[in-house]
Amino acid sequence: MPPLIRASALRPVLQSTLQLQLRQLATRRASRSAPTPPPAAPPKPPRSLTGAYLTLAVFFAGSAIAFAYKMQEDEKMLAPYSYTQHRVGANTLLTPQHALLRVPLTPDEERLFDNLPNLVTVHHVMLGAPQIQIERPYTPINDGRLGDLELVVKRVPGGEVGRLAHSLKPGAEVAMRGPLQTFNLDQSQYDTVVMISTGTAVAPFLQLLSKAHPANTNFRLLHALPNPGKEDWATRFLEPLQAKWGDQLHVQRIPPGAVAKSDVQAALKDAGRVLVLVCLPPTLMQPLCGYLTPTLQQGPLTGLLRDIGLRPDQVKKLE
Numbered sequence: 239m240p241p242l243i244r245a246s247a248l249r250p251v252l253q254s255t256l257q258l259q260l261r262q263l264a265t266r267r268a269s270r271s272a273p274t275p276p277p278a279a280p281p282k283p284p285r286s287l288t289g290a291y292l293t294l295a296v297f298f299a300g301s302a303i304a305f306a307y308k309m310q311e312d313e314k315m316l317a318p319y320s321y322t323q324h325r326v327g328a329n330t331l332l333t334p335q336h337a338l339l340r341v342p343l344t345p346d347e348e349r350l351f352d353n354l355p356n357l358v359t360v361h362h363v364m365l366g367a368p369q370i371q372i373e374r375p376y377t378p379i380n381d382g383r384l385g386d387l388e389l390v391v392k393r394v395p396g397g398e399v400g401r402l403a404h405s406l407k408p409g410a411e412v413a414m415r416g417p418l419q420t421f422n423l424d425q426s427q428y429d430t431v432v433m434i435s436t437g438t439a440v441a442p443f444l445q446l447l448s449k450a451h452p453a454n455t456n457f458r459l460l461h462a463l464p465n466p467g468k469e470d471w472a473t474r475f476l477e478p479l480q481a482k483w484g485d486q487l488h489v490q491r492i493p494p495g496a497v498a499k500s501d502v503q504a505a506l507k508d509a510g511r512v513l514v515l516v517c518l519p520p521t522l523m524q525p526l527c528g529y530l531t532p533t534l535q536q537g538p539l540t541g542l543l544r545d546i547g548l549r550p551d552q553v554k555k556l557e
């Protein structure tokens with residue numbers, strides 16, 4: 239019986255099966271010997287974007303630190319209606335009764351002493367004695383925009399804040415608030431400004447002459463000499479002002495006590511459009527021009543200044 243399938247017929251089938259198995263084997267070997275590729279890394283942000291994030295983070299951190307610092311500085315800054323502590327720069331006795339207190343200001347604080355537009359603004363500050371909850375006003379004798387605030391504080395018998403001010407050593411802290419406006423002067427309205435004072439009441443005039451600039455107005459100061467035997471501390475502050483103002487400032491030292499009619503009349507001679515500023519204790523102010531009212535309004539003009547013919551709008555009484 240002939241075989242059902244001849245061997246020659248089987249040969250191509252066997253060959254193709256063998257080739258297939260060889261190919262599979264080769265593929266398996268190849269796949270085994272090839273290194274496994276590493277897992278795909280997460281896509282990296284572009285290098286420039288990372289830099290931007292970093293810059294932003296540094297910027298925000300810097301701003302936050304600057305803001306916190308500014309808040310802290312603001313809390314320490316001189317302000318009109320809340321007390322802040324200020325370090326005394328120097329405290330010198332001008333006479334046994336008068337201390338010159340120097341309080342350094344920061345540039346931001348200096349700007350608080352700016353003039354109102356087209357005016358010369360005279361300011362005062364309040365010194366506090368927190369332990370006994372009192373405060374007293376003091377008028378800087380200089381232009382606060384130029385650095386240290388200079389206060390001349392008189393020590394009076396039994397005076398609380400005067401005693402405190404005299405006791406302050408350089409580097410000590412003092413509670414202060416301000417500045418507060420004392421008065422404003424529009425120089426352009428006057429040909430002559432007459433100023434009458436005694437003792438530390440010259441302070442607003444020293445500040446006015448420090449802050450104002452020579453223009454067309456003449457200033458005449460009648461300032462009382464101290465009582466016999468007392469030292470005169472004002473001269474050293476008047477001399478540089480005289481140099482600044484030249485002929486436009488006339489300083490006349492008058493005897494202590496009631497202001498004499500002849501001195502006032504001399505100061506008013508050829509005065510043109512005149513303003514008289516008066517800063518005196520009540521006992522001396524009363525015969526010259528009358529009291530301020532209890533609420534510190536001007537009150538009626540009476541006394542010598544009314545008698546020599548001045549109108550109320552030509553006189554300003556300072557507390």
Ligand SMILES: Cc1cc2nc3c(=O)[nH]c(=O)nc-3n(C[C@H](O)[C@H](O)[C@H](O)COP(=O)(O)OP(=O)(O)OC[C@H]3O[C@@H](n4cnc5c(N)ncnc54)[C@H](O)[C@@H]3O)c2cc1C
Pocket residue numbers: 362374375376377378389390391392393394395396397398399400401420438441557
């Ligand atoms: C706007 C303004 C600015 C001022 N500027 C200055 C200034 O630059 N320098 C300055 O020294 N003062 C100035 N004073 C006065 C100051 O505010 C205080 O009134 C003064 O320093 C006394 O305060 P004290 O706490 O030491 O005395 P207090 O405890 O108030 O008074 C104690 C006793 O002393 C009496 N007394 C008060 N003042 C005087 C005096 N001048 N002479 C004699 N006895 C007095 C009181 O009647 C009281 O019996 C200013 C006042 C005002 C309203």
